[in-house]
Structure formats: C-alpha cells, structure tokens
Amino acid sequence: MRSTGFEYDVVVAGAGPVGTVLACELRRAGVSVLMLERRAGPDATSRGWAGSMGPLAFEVLDRLGLGEPVLAAEERTLAEYERMFAAWARAAGQDGASPSEPKEHFGGLERIDPARRTSPERRRVRLEQPVLQDLLWRHADELGVVLHREHEVVGVEQDEECVAVTVSTQGRTYRLRTQYLVGCDGTTSTVRGLAGFDFPGTDPSMTGRVAVVELAEDARLTPGVHFTPEGAYVYGLGLNRLTTAEFGSGPPAEDRPLTREEMQDSIRRVSGRPVTLANFTSGIRWTDPARQASEYRRGRVLLCGDAAHMYAPVGGQGLNVGLTDAANLGWKLAAQVHRWAPSGLLDSYRGERHPVAERLLQNTKAQIALIRSDPQSSALRELFDELFELDDVHRLIADMLAGMDVRYPLGSAHPLVGTLIGDAELSVATDDSGATGKTRLATLFDGRGVLVDLRAGSAVSAAAAPWAARVRRTAATAIGPVARTDADALLLRPDGCVAWALPPDAPFHAAQLRTALASWFGEPGTTEEARSADRQGVIHTS
Structure with missing residues (x-):
C-alpha cells in the first residue's frame, strides 16, 4: 500500500490498445497504475479488426519508445500481405501480377492518395491489432504497469478525495481505493454506465460483419471494395479479411457469436455469388450507431477511447483517435496526481478531444451514407468520385482521415501552435x-x-x-x-x-x-x- 493510502494512483478499466497506452503514459510519468481486464486473455475477435493505424497513433507509440518494434512488425505484416496477393493472383490466372500502390478509402471509394495530403511523410502504418496489443502489453510490463485479467469493474462510488472500485473475479468481489478511475472499456463501457455518464446519439441502421476466412478453391472474390444492389463487401484488405455491409434491417442479437454459416450467408446475399468459406478463423458483427458522451469527466472518473465515443468502424480512424485520446489525457492526469497541474488542465482533455470525436462521428455517418445501396446513395458516390479529382477536396478528406486537420484552440495565431507535431x-x-x-x-x-x-x-x-x-x-x-x-x-x-x-x-x-x-x-x-x-x-x- 502506498503512503497516500491508495493501492494505486490510477485504475484503468480495459486493457485494449487505448487503456494500455494510457497506462504506459501514466507509468512513465511516475504514476502507479492498475489495469483491470475482464477477459482472461487476448480478444480472439480482434484479428478481424484494425489492420492499420493512422500517423497520429504511430507517433504516440514512437514517443513511447515503440517506433522501431512497430515498424519491424509492419515489415512482417506487409510480407504476409504480399504472400496473400501472390496466392490470389495465381488462383485468378494472373501469376506475376503485383499489387498497386495502396489507396485509402472514404465511404468505400478507394480514391484517397496519401501523397496528396498535408505532410505525406506522416504515413499510415499497417499492423494487425493482435500484434500491436502484444507489443503494448510487453512494454507496459517493462514499465511496471500491473495487469489483472478476469477482473471486472462492477461498482463505482466516489467522493471528493477518492474512487472506491468494486471488482469481481472468479466468483468473489473486492474493493480498492484509487485517486482516479478511467474507463477504457470500449463501446459497451461498464464504467460509463456505473458512473452515470450520458451517451446520446443515433441508433444503428445496418449490419456489418467482418471475419478472417479462407475461401474454397473454386470461390473467386477480387480484392478490394465492391458495391452491389444488396450492400457492399470488401475482401483482402490485409490478411484474409472479409467484410460485408447490409442495409434494411437492424443487427441480430449480439449475444451469440458470429459463425461461418452466418458469414457465408451474408457474403452470398451481398455478392450474389455462391461463395463457400473453407475456413473461418474469427469474426464479429459491427454496425453504425453514432454516440458520444457529453462529459469525459465526472469527478474522479474519466472516459477514454471508445468508452467516450461510438461510431461505425470505417475509414481506419479508430486507433488514430483512441491512442491520441490516451496521449492527451495521460500527462494531464499524471500532473493532477502529482499535484502540480495548473487550474483547468485536466478539464482541457474534454475541451480538446470532444470536438475531434464529434468530427469523427460526422464523417463516419457520411461514409455510411455513401456505402448504402439505394439509387440516391449510388448517385452520391458518383458525385464524390468526381469531387476527389479536385486537389482541395482530396486534401481535405485525406487530412481528416489521417488527423492532419487536428488543431486545438490554444489562442495563438502562429500556425504551428495547437497542432500535433510529427517526428523530425x-x-x-x-x-x-x-x-x-x-x-x-x-x-x-x-x-x-x-x-x-x-x-x-x-x-x-x-x-x-x-x-x-x-x-x-x-x-x-x-x-x-x-x-x-x-x-x-x-x-x-x-x-x-x-x-x-x-x-x-x-x-x-x-x-x-x-x-x-x-x-x-x-x-x-x-x-x-x-x-x-x-x-x-x-x-x-x-
């Protein structure tokens, strides 16, 4: 027990990438940290999720000292992508073909050229999320972050001096006292609900599915994004990742896992082809609610990452926003714990990051509108396809997806003040x-x-x-x-x-x-x- 009377200065609920980066930032600043993770081990479904991170997310990791291992892991990831493309090319009778320069997409339109955005040297890094998570956990352990698995927050009480957290693990409960509790426990955040944060926004309007699969030998899906009268599907962005998007009905109950049969039925409906999935490694459903907590702090309880904002996972922006949330909060919360924070510093976290997430929700809702299969959305896609030819439009959207348009209102006319600096x-x-x-x-x-x-x-x-x-x-x-x-x-x-x-x-x-x-x-x-x-x-x- 620390002399302050707290077991740990800060408790972080959730040991995903956002929670682990926050814990690393705090520990590096001399704050004692406990991470509580309800799962027993890595999330088996995460392999179907993020396959890359934006430049701001990589720069957060680089400042933590993880730049070199992340780039080394990216090299291995890209080698696997090339192997996958070569296998597809052979099966499609295009032996010897080479993949084109990767383009990023907005609403499924693969038109975003990273070279046409502001500061193109600040690039997206391609890395599968399980690999990233393993790097982060090892780094947190080296820093002295304590991680308790199969420990779930089930109760939160706070006063002006501390937070009492009730934790459940293996059939028993216990309480611990901490100066601050941060919910990094995702879109269904328990901390958010227990602490009474509101979470206004819009309900889902579609059902998406994403899985890591292998197609049967006689199945032929061309890599890339494809629009059909029934929705859209994406194949091969990274490992054998298959994504479908269907409109017209709400999502099925999420209390049952996604199965090979459900994923196969979905790709057959959307593609109109008798696709057979020979192997199904993992998969999850996704949808398009757009919600954001009005507050990011209630007393000594704070929210970070997806616990504070929920959106459709399109455009590859999740890690970029979530890890930058963690970097923004980490040093400010450490200053508060060490008692040298100037007045209003901790509240500037919400003031700076809330507008960024508002912008994220806006652009992901716009992207879902572009993906829809109705005639009006198809016409909108055609118009956007033309607009991308305009340099100013192309740069604006490319900068938005990469976070290059983020500038906090710090009250200075100098063009650099308020921006997030790249490496040099x-x-x-x-x-x-x-x-x-x-x-x-x-x-x-x-x-x-x-x-x-x-x-x-x-x-x-x-x-x-x-x-x-x-x-x-x-x-x-x-x-x-x-x-x-x-x-x-x-x-x-x-x-x-x-x-x-x-x-x-x-x-x-x-x-x-x-x-x-x-x-x-x-x-x-x-x-x-x-x-x-x-x-x-x-x-x-x-």
Whole structure:
C-alpha cells in the first residue's frame, strides 16, 4: 500500500490498445497504475479488426519508445500481405501480377492518395491489432504497469478525495481505493454506465460483419471494395479479411457469436455469388450507431477511447483517435496526481478531444451514407468520385482521415501552435562540450514536455530552467521539416502538441514563454527539483 493510502494512483478499466497506452503514459510519468481486464486473455475477435493505424497513433507509440518494434512488425505484416496477393493472383490466372500502390478509402471509394495530403511523410502504418496489443502489453510490463485479467469493474462510488472500485473475479468481489478511475472499456463501457455518464446519439441502421476466412478453391472474390444492389463487401484488405455491409434491417442479437454459416450467408446475399468459406478463423458483427458522451469527466472518473465515443468502424480512424485520446489525457492526469497541474488542465482533455470525436462521428455517418445501396446513395458516390479529382477536396478528406486537420484552440495565431507535431531529425550536441550528433525529436519525449531551442546561444533555454523537472530543454541547429522558416523555438507538450512557438527572427520575450510554461506545466518546481532533472538526462547542446 502506498503512503497516500491508495493501492494505486490510477485504475484503468480495459486493457485494449487505448487503456494500455494510457497506462504506459501514466507509468512513465511516475504514476502507479492498475489495469483491470475482464477477459482472461487476448480478444480472439480482434484479428478481424484494425489492420492499420493512422500517423497520429504511430507517433504516440514512437514517443513511447515503440517506433522501431512497430515498424519491424509492419515489415512482417506487409510480407504476409504480399504472400496473400501472390496466392490470389495465381488462383485468378494472373501469376506475376503485383499489387498497386495502396489507396485509402472514404465511404468505400478507394480514391484517397496519401501523397496528396498535408505532410505525406506522416504515413499510415499497417499492423494487425493482435500484434500491436502484444507489443503494448510487453512494454507496459517493462514499465511496471500491473495487469489483472478476469477482473471486472462492477461498482463505482466516489467522493471528493477518492474512487472506491468494486471488482469481481472468479466468483468473489473486492474493493480498492484509487485517486482516479478511467474507463477504457470500449463501446459497451461498464464504467460509463456505473458512473452515470450520458451517451446520446443515433441508433444503428445496418449490419456489418467482418471475419478472417479462407475461401474454397473454386470461390473467386477480387480484392478490394465492391458495391452491389444488396450492400457492399470488401475482401483482402490485409490478411484474409472479409467484410460485408447490409442495409434494411437492424443487427441480430449480439449475444451469440458470429459463425461461418452466418458469414457465408451474408457474403452470398451481398455478392450474389455462391461463395463457400473453407475456413473461418474469427469474426464479429459491427454496425453504425453514432454516440458520444457529453462529459469525459465526472469527478474522479474519466472516459477514454471508445468508452467516450461510438461510431461505425470505417475509414481506419479508430486507433488514430483512441491512442491520441490516451496521449492527451495521460500527462494531464499524471500532473493532477502529482499535484502540480495548473487550474483547468485536466478539464482541457474534454475541451480538446470532444470536438475531434464529434468530427469523427460526422464523417463516419457520411461514409455510411455513401456505402448504402439505394439509387440516391449510388448517385452520391458518383458525385464524390468526381469531387476527389479536385486537389482541395482530396486534401481535405485525406487530412481528416489521417488527423492532419487536428488543431486545438490554444489562442495563438502562429500556425504551428495547437497542432500535433510529427517526428523530425535534430542536429544537437550530446553534452556541454558542443559535440554534434543526430537524434530524432520523438526520442526526446520521456514523460516531460520538450523545449526545442533553434537559436544557438539564445536565452530561450535559460528562461525555462525553473521548469526543468517538467520540461526537457534541447538546443538544436536544425529540426527537419520544422525548419527556421517555421519557428526559432518550440514548446511541446508531452502529447506532441505545440504549446508555444517563437516566430523566425522575432525578438524573444522571456515573459511570453514563462506564461506558456506556467499555463501548461504549473508554477516552477523547486531549484532542487530542476537540478535533479538535469542530472537525469536533460540534453544541453550548443
């Protein structure tokens, strides 16, 4: 038991990707974390879900130190995709064919060219969700996150000082006290219901099914998205993944698992062909409700990821939004636990992330409208197909799907402030002697903010010295895409958001930087706290 009287500072309900990333962010910031997962092991149905993540999600993982293992796993995934395509090409009599450059889709229209969006170097990473989840669990374990499986939250009571969580496991219940409880337990969130969050929105209007399958040898489905009078189907986006979408009736009862027979009947209805599924590995149903919690925080209970918002899983946006939710909340909640958070910091989580999810619900509802099989939706698809030829339209939708349009309203006219920065190469010194070296911006994030000083010998780093325990100071001579044409100095929050920027060649006013530092990182720490941070690895460069 900790001296605070709490078993753990924070309890996270749900050990999926969002809950695990949140737990890692908190643990890296020195917060004790317990994850409670109701399942005994990995979700067997997750193999049918996300096969990729958007650039913002990858950048969250890169700042956590997982960039290299994620990219290595992507190489293995892409090799499997190529093997699958080669097998299909042989069966279709197109031996020797090679897959075309991948396009992303909006409403089933495979027209989105990532090269035509803002910052195309910030790309989607292709990785099956079970592989990602395994990487995250191992990283959480290395950080010291405690995970209890087959432990389900069944009761929540809170007052001004703590949350009492009742947990059920293997026929018994127990209670534990924590400073904060975060529900990362998905669209059917128990925490959301127990804590009394409302969840307004629209009901489902269609039934989707997705499964990992193998087709019989005489079955021929061309990879890609296909629209038919009965709905739509997608085959081969990743592993042997088959998806169907049917309209006109509500979803069947979800208390029974999806079977091979049900999936086979669905693809036969939608495709109009006698498709036989030779093997059925796993599968789930999906549908299109659009709901969002009005609040993301009620006292000491918070929601994150799908527990806070529910939407149709189209466009490959789920991990991008969910992991960015976790990164935004993690450092703010850690600051609250450590008692240095400035007023309103924790509530800024809802202020910044709620509009992003609102935008997500809007675009997924629009995509479902495009997928429908009625004549009006077919005409709408034809119109959108033409609109994608316009560069501005193409860029707007491509940026929206990738999260490149996210900018938090931080009250600055500088174009970088409020945006989530991508990775960049820095030319810095490794110590006070001024020796030069190269590193990546993502590697500087260690749970603290980062102040990047592009003015050699300027007073920028000195002005931030009292915050050294909370902000890592780095002087650099170059910063890749964010060159001197954009800014001479940047203050970055732990979630990668640009909190302050010094315009090129503008006079430096220390008071403005200190105001930004105090707004996001509270009043300065003690002198000893700053010296301790220096000893723990703040980079001083020429």
